[in-house]
Amino acid sequence: MASRSSRMRFVYFAVYLGLYGGFVLLATFAPHNMEATPLAGVNLAVWYGLGLIGAAVVMALAYGWHCRSDQEHASTDASREVLP
Numbered sequence: 308m309a310s311r312s313s314r315m316r317f318v319y320f321a322v323y324l325g326l327y328g329g330f331v332l333l334a335t336f337a338p339h340n341m342e343a344t345p346l347a348g349v350n351l352a353v354w355y356g357l358g359l360i361g362a363a364v365v366m367a368l369a370y371g372w373h374c375r376s377d378q379e380h381a382s383t384d385a386s387r388e389v390l391p
Contacts, residue, residue, distance in 0.1 A: 312374050319366050326362055330355050 334341055334352065341352040 315370065315373050319370050323363065323366060326359060330359060 333355070341350060341355070343351045345351060346354065
């Protein structure tokens with residue numbers, strides 16, 4: 308159970324690192340793109356930042372659900388074991 312949750316933790320971390328790295332690289336090497344106003348007069352930097360916050364919340368909830376389902380499966384498997 309812990310091993311599977313550990314692997315998933317690193318997967319979520321890698322996904323978020325990629326998203327955040329994209330934000331940093333875009334801001335560093337193409338700042339003029341961050342000034343674009345694609346929606347409601349708000350620039351891309353703000354939308355991307357809000358997207359990062361939203362992604363962090365969604366990923367935290369998904370990880371919590373994933374860990375809870377692992378615990379439920381582990382407790383179900385433990386109750387099926389036959390004691391000598």
